[in-house]
Amino acid sequence: MKNLKLTGLLLIVLLLALAGCGSAQDDGGDSDGEGGDGGDVRVTIGTGGTSGTYYPLGVAMAQQIFGDVEGVSSANAVSTGASVANSQEMAEGKYQLALVQNDIAYYAVNGEVLSDFEGNTVDNMAGFTSLYPEDIQIVTTQDSGITSLDDLEGKNVAVGDQGSGAEANARQVLDAAGLTYDDITAEYLGFGDASQGLQNGTIDAAFITAGAPTSAIQELGANKDVHVLSIPDDVISTLTSEYSYYTERNIPADTYGDYGQSEDITTVAVMAIMVIDSELSEDTVYNMTKALFENQAELESAHARGADITLETALDGMSIDLHPGAAKYYEEEGVSVD
Structure with missing residues (x-):
């Protein structure tokens, strides 16, 4: 009989301990990390x-x-x-x-x-x-022969990952300049892959939306002299009037001066x-x-x-x-x- 009573008492103690653990986890809150009011x-x-x-x-x-x-x-x-x-x-x-x-x-x-x-x-x-500000940077190499947006026609152009913010910017800038993807060969590449493509010659230019200086452009400059295109005033005017989130930006030449850039860059930026x-x-x-x-x-x-x-x-x-x-x-x- 004593053994039965002792066994029953131990079971009660065990159940109370388990209940205590359960309520502590509930009160301590958020085991799945979703950040409710009860936990970290x-x-x-x-x-x-x-x-x-x-x-x-x-x-x-x-x-x-x-x-x-x-x-x-x-x-x-x-x-x-x-x-x-x-x-x-x-x-x-x-x-x-x-x-x-x-x-x-x-x-x-x-x-x-x-x-x-x-x-x-x-x-x-x-x-x-x-x-x-995130600058819209259209980067190419000094030896590409590309000096303006019009020169992108017929070229292999990295426009950012498909569906990315950079790609949306590329479409809008090209449209404001009177160009579409039908006028270029669009390559859906992230910044690092675009930089590599410019280095090995598989692409001719790349759209990069990022705060300057951008490491992808600096990495390119370690092997090639870079040239970041300026966007013409009329294209900037079209962009800033049509899209309220664009603002005009100036990137000083010395931002990429060590990598071959010799002039200021006029562009637009988002935030x-x-x-x-x-x-x-x-x-x-x-x-x-x-x-x-x-x-x-x-x-x-x-x-x-x-x-x-x-x-x-x-x-x-x-x-x-x-x-x-x-x-x-x-x-x-x-x-x-x-």
């Missing part, structure tokens, strides 16, 4: 190709900033197909943060323009911060922004926003464009609604969110 979130940042600007900045944010934020259990950055892919995969829950072009973010939230988004809005995307999963808690996003701007030096050391990420420009070109947590931080710092 595992943050994955969607960036871009390793030869672009998104990747080094995203890695710096993950490794040196967000991993120590209250409400975040871990942070890592992954190389991706950039803006369009990041938007689609945020909708699927793969990323909690992503770097995207402001035009692509607008298309994603509103479900328009690009076939990837028509009828497929991204409903969980909110604004986090604006980063820096790189960071977007965040709107389902993350307000407190967590507030803490992340605060940490980003209190550790801005880490971004500057990761890439020259990190110096452009400031509170003064935090909402420049922001094309979608802010996450309430980010908005709270900006308001406390005197940044107008209207």
Whole structure:
């Protein structure tokens, strides 16, 4: 009888212990990393190709900033197909943060323009911060004989990954210049592959949308003298009047002077922004926003464009609604969110 009583008592103790473990996990919240109010979130940042600007900045944010934020259990950055892919995969829950072009973010939230988004809005995307201008750089080599947009006709031109933000920009620039894909041989290549193609002569020019200086162009310059085309004034005027997110930009010649560029580059730019999963808690996003701007030096050391990420420009070109947590931080710092 004593053994039966002892066995029964042990079973009761065991059941209570198991129940306690279950309630602790429930209260500790989020075992799948989706960032509910009850627990810490595992943050994955969607960036871009390793030869672009998104990747080094995203890695710096993950490794040196967000991993120590209250409400975040871990942070890592992954190389991706950039803006369009990041938007689609945020909708699927793969990323909690992503770097995207402001035009692509607008298309994603509103479900328009690009076939990837028509009828497929991204409903969980909110604004986090604006980063820096992304220059439309049309790069070729000094010995290609290409000196203007008109010279692209009949050439093999890398236009970015298919469906990417860079590819959307390429189509729009060509259209404004009176050209279409029928006038060129379009090659769907990321920045690194485009740079390699220019080096080995399989392509003649490439569209690269990224903050200057861009490593893909610098890598090309290690073997070839580069030439980045200027966009004519009339084409710039067409682009800026037709698309509100484009702004005129000047890239000084010394940006690529060590690689053969001898003149300033006149072009247009979109704004790189960071977007965040709107389902993350307000407190967590507030803490992340605060940490980003209190550790801005880490971004500057990761890439020259990190110096452009400031509170003064935090909402420049922001094309979608802010996450309430980010908005709270900006308001406390005197940044107008209207």
